[in-house]
Amino acid sequence: MNRIEKKIRQLKEQNRKALATYIVNGDPTPDITLAAMHVLVEAGVDILEIGVPFSDPMAEGPVIQRGHERALVHGTSLRDTLQLVKAFRQTNTDTPIVLMGYANPIERMGYAAFADAAADAGVDGLLTVDLPPEEADDLHKLLKQRGVETIFLLAPTSSEARIKRVSELAGGFIYYVSLKGVTGASHLDIGSVKDKLSVISRYSQLPVMVGFGIKDALSAQAVSSYADGVVVGSALVDIMGSGHSQAQILENLSAKAKSIRVALDQR
Amino acid sequence: MNETNIDFTNLPDERGHFGQFGGRFVSETLFYALDELQSMYDRLKNDPAFLAEIDKDLTHYVGRPSPLYFAERWTEKVGGARLFLKREDLNHTGAHKVNNTIGQALLAKYSGKKRVIAETGAGQHGVATATVAARLGLECVVYMGSEDVKRQSLNVYRMKLLGATVVPVESGSKTLKDAMNEAMRDWVTNVDNTFYIIGTAAGPHPYPQLVRDFQCIIGREARRQCLEQTGRLPDALVACVGGGSNAIGLFHPFLQDTSVAMYGVEAGGLGLDTGRHAAPLNRGVPGVLHGNRTYLMEDENGQISETHSVSAGLDYPGVGPEHSWLKDIGRVKYVSITDDEAMAAFRSLTRVEGIMPALESSHAVAYGEKLAAQLSKDDIIIVNLSGRGDKDIHTVAKIDGIEV
Numbered sequence: 001m002n003r004i005e006k007k008i009r010q011l012k013e014q015n016r017k018a019l020a021t022y023i024v025n026g027d028p029t030p031d032i033t034l035a036a037m038h039v040l041v042e043a044g045v046d047i048l049e050i051g052v053p054f055s056d057p058m059a060e061g062p063v064i065q066r067g068h069e070r071a072l073v074h075g076t077s078l079r080d081t082l083q084l085v086k087a088f089r090q091t092n093t094d095t096p097i098v099l100m101g102y103a104n105p106i107e108r109m110g111y112a113a114f115a116d117a118a119a120d121a122g123v124d125g126l127l128t129v130d131l132p133p134e135e136a137d138d139l140h141k142l143l144k145q146r147g148v149e150t151i152f153l154l155a156p157t158s159s160e161a162r163i164k165r166v167s168e169l170a171g172g173f174i175y176y177v178s179l180k181g182v183t184g185a186s187h188l189d190i191g192s193v194k195d196k197l198s199v200i201s202r203y204s205q206l207p208v209m210v211g212f213g214i215k216d217a218l219s220a221q222a223v224s225s226y227a228d229g230v231v232v233g234s235a236l237v238d239i240m241g242s243g244h245s246q247a248q249i250l251e252n253l254s255a256k257a258k259s260i261r262v263a264l265d266q267r
Numbered sequence: 268m269n270e271t272n273i274d275f276t277n278l279p280d281e282r283g284h285f286g287q288f289g290g291r292f293v294s295e296t297l298f299y300a301l302d303e304l305q306s307m308y309d310r311l312k313n314d315p316a317f318l319a320e321i322d323k324d325l326t327h328y329v330g331r332p333s334p335l336y337f338a339e340r341w342t343e344k345v346g347g348a349r350l351f352l353k354r355e356d357l358n359h360t361g362a363h364k365v366n367n368t369i370g371q372a373l374l375a376k377y378s379g380k381k382r383v384i385a386e387t388g389a390g391q392h393g394v395a396t397a398t399v400a401a402r403l404g405l406e407c408v409v410y411m412g413s414e415d416v417k418r419q420s421l422n423v424y425r426m427k428l429l430g431a432t433v434v435p436v437e438s439g440s441k442t443l444k445d446a447m448n449e450a451m452r453d454w455v456t457n458v459d460n461t462f463y464i465i466g467t468a469a470g471p472h473p474y475p476q477l478v479r480d481f482q483c484i485i486g487r488e489a490r491r492q493c494l495e496q497t498g499r500l501p502d503a504l505v506a507c508v509g510g511g512s513n514a515i516g517l518f519h520p521f522l523q524d525t526s527v528a529m530y531g532v533e534a535g536g537l538g539l540d541t542g543r544h545a546a547p548l549n550r551g552v553p554g555v556l557h558g559n560r561t562y563l564m565e566d567e568n569g570q571i572s573e574t575h576s577v578s579a580g581l582d583y584p585g586v587g588p589e590h591s592w593l594k595d596i597g598r599v600k601y602v603s604i605t606d607d608e609a610m611a612a613f614r615s616l617t618r619v620e621g622i623m624p625a626l627e628s629s630h631a632v633a634y635g636e637k638l639a640a641q642l643s644k645d646d647i648i649i650v651n652l653s654g655r656g657d658k659d660i661h662t663v664a665k666i667d668g669i670e671v
Contacts, residue, residue, distance in 0.1 A: 055439060055570040056556060058448045059294045059455070065438050077568040103292055103555040108569030130292040130555060134282060157299035157458065166295075180296055181456040 002149055003096040003124045004172040007046055008207045008228060017264045018229025019044065020209055021257060022100060024051035024067040025084055026076025027240045036253055037088050041095050043254045044261035049231065052081050052101030059129045061184035067237040078105040082121045089122035098125040098151060111139045119146035125172040127151040133169045140169060153177050156196060167204035174200060174208045184234030188213035194226045217263030224264050232260060275522035275598060283472020285592035291471040293558045300458045305473045307378060324369045325484060329359045335492035340619050348642035350635055352652045353489045355513065362625065362654030363485060363513040364395035368464055370481035372399035375462035382406040382461045386450040388415055388443030389579035390422025391654060392466030397431035407431040410449040412442040415579055422658060440573045443583050447557050467510025468587035471558030475587050482516025489649055490520050497647055503528040503638060506651035507630040509581035511590045513653035518599060531590060532634045534576035535603035545574035547586050548594050548601040561588045577606035578626035604630040610666065612636060613656060625654035626662065
C-alpha cells in the first residue's frame with residue numbers, strides 16, 4: 001500500500017484530519033531542508049510536500065515565488081530534490097512525500113528517468129501544477145507502474161465534467177485549490193469550499209486535501225470540518241525566508257506546525 | 268523544399284496540439300476560462316457579423332490594407348533578388364500587434380468582461396492593448412518587467428496616457444517572461460471579470476490559434492498584393508521571430524504554396540555560440556512554459572534561461588508552438604541575426620529607403636539582405652516590416668553614445 005493511502009486511512013480510524021505542509025527544497029539554503037522535514041514530522045505533520053524549485057513558478061503568490069528564487073540562488077534542482085528524499089528515507093520510512101512543482105524540470109530529465117528515480121528515492125506522489133489530466137497521460141502511466149501516485153488539482157472553477165475526469169485519473173488524494181488565485185492569497189471563502197467539496201465527493205472516493213489560503217490554526221480548523229485535511233504552504237515558506245538563524249527558523253517552523261496540529265486535533 | 272501533400276493549415280487539433288507542440292499546460296483554475304474562450308471563438312470565428320466588425324476596424328481604425336512596397340533603391344544596393352516590404356509599421360500604433368488586439372478586444376467585448384490584462388516586453392503589445400481598451404472603455408492593466416519599464420520609458424508613458432495601469436514586475440529576471448507569469452497570476456485571481464489579451468502566438472490553447480488567425484491578415488494581403496503587382500507569388504518570405512506572431516501571420520496563408528520558401532529570423536544577440544541570444548529554435552530544446560510545449564532556452568536542469576537581444580520584443584526564451592512544429596517538419600527555416608547585423612540593417616534601410624524599422628524588424632531586414640544577395644534578379648522576396656523604429660531611438664542613440 002502506498003504511504004499516502006496508509007497514512008490517511010490511519011488518521012481516519014483515529015477520526016483525525018491530515019496536516020500536509022509545503023516547503024521548497026533548498027530554501028533558503030540547501031543544508032536546511034532535510035532538517036526542516038524531520039522537524040515538521042516531529043511537530044505532527046502527516047504528509048510532506050516538497051517544492052521543486054523552478055525559474056517560472058506561475059501559480060505561486062509572492063511568498064512562495066521568493067522561496068523558489070532563494071533556492072535557485074544555490075542551483076537546487078530536481079535531481080537534488082530526489083537526493084533529498086533518498087536521504088530522508090534513511091531514517092524515516094513511513095511519512096508520505098509528495099513532490100510539487102512544474103512540468104519543465106521533469107520534461108528535461110525525461111519522464112521515464114524521472115519515474116525510475118522518484119520511485120527509487122521513495123517519493124509517494126507527484127503534483128505538477130501545469131500538467132493537467134489532458135497532458136499527463138504518459139507520465140501518469142510511468143508513475144503508476146512504479147507505485148507513485150499522480151495528484152491532481154481541482155479548483156472552484158472546475159466543472160462537474162472535469163471533476164469526474166480528474167477523479168478517474170487521480171491517485172493519493174485530490175488537492176482542492178480553495179480559491180481563485182495564487183498560493184498564499186487571503187480571500188478564502190469557507191462556504192464555497194464546503195459546497196464544492198460535496199460535489200467532488202459525489203465523483204471521487206479519494207481523500208480531499210484543501211490548500212491555498214490556509215495560513216493559521218483558525219483557517220485550518222475551519223476548512224478541515226469539510227475536508228480530509230489541509231495543506232499549509234506560504235505561512236511556512238514565509239518562516240523559511242525570514243532571514244533568521246537556521247536554529248531559529250527550525251524553531252519557528254516547529255511552533256507554527258504544532259499550532260496547526262493542535263487546532264486540527266481539537267475540532 | 269520538396270513537393271508535399273501535407274496540409275499545413277489544419278492544425279492545431281482539437282486539444283490545441285501542433286504535432287508534439289502546443290497544448291494546454293496550465294493549472295486547473297484556468298481550464299474553465301480557456302474552455303469558455305475556445306467555445307466563444309469557435310462560435311464567432313466564422314460568424315459574418317463578427318468578421319465584418321473586425322474588417323471594419325482594420326480598415327477604418329488600423330488603416331489596412333498596409334502597403335506591399337517594392338524597395339527599389341534597397342534592391343539596387345543589395346544587387347540580388349527584388350526586395351518588397353510588407354509595411355506593418357504603417358498600422359495605427361506602429362506595428363503588427365494591433366491586428367491581434369483588435370480581434371481579442373472584440374472577443375473581450377462579446378464575453379462581457381469589463382477588464383483586460385496584457386503582458387508586454389518592449390511595450391508595443393501593451394500600447395496596442397491600451398489603445399483598443401481606451402476605445403472600448405475597458406479597464407486595462409499591463410504587466411511589464413521592471414527592467415523593461417526602465418528600458419522602454421516612452422511606451423510606459425504612452426500606456427499611461429491611454430489610461431492603462433502599468434504594473435512593473437519585480438520577480439525572476441524582471442523581463443517579458445516574468446511579465447507573462449504575473450499576467451497569468453492576475454488572470455487566475457480575476458478570471459470571472461477579466462479577459463487576458465496575449466500578445467503573441469504562444470500560451471495555452473486556443474491562444475496560439477486565435478492570435479495566428481488575427482495576424483493572418485498580413486499574409487492574405489501580401490499574397491494578393493504580390494500577385495497584383497508582379498503577377499506571381501514570391502520566392503521567399505522573411506520575418507523576425509520572438510514569440511512569432513508577425514511571422515506566423517505572414518507565413519500561414521502561404522504554407523500550401525510549396526514554391527514559397529520561408530525564413531524565420533531569431534535574435535542572435537551577441538552570437539549563438541556566446542549563449543547570449545534569444546534563439547530557442549536554433550539552440551533550444553522542447554519543453555513546457557507559459558501553457559504550451561515548444562522550443563525553449565533552458566539549462567540542464569530545465570530552468571528557463573535569461574535571454575539577450577538588442578531588441579526587447581525578441582528577448583523571450585520561448586516561441587509560438589506552431590513555429591516549433593514548422594521547424595521540425597522542415598517547412599520553415601529558422602535562422603538568426605546578431606545585434607550588430609540588425610543594427611547595421613537598421614541604419615542601412617533608414618538611409619537607403621527613408622524607412623526606419625523597429626529593431627525587431629531589423630533582424631528580418633538584415634536576413635533579407637543576405638538572402639537577396641544569394642538569389643537572382645528575377646526572384647522576389649517579401650520582408651515583413653513588422654514595426655517602426657521610433658520606439659527604439661533611445662536604444663540606438665545610446666549605442667551611438669548620444670543623449671536624446
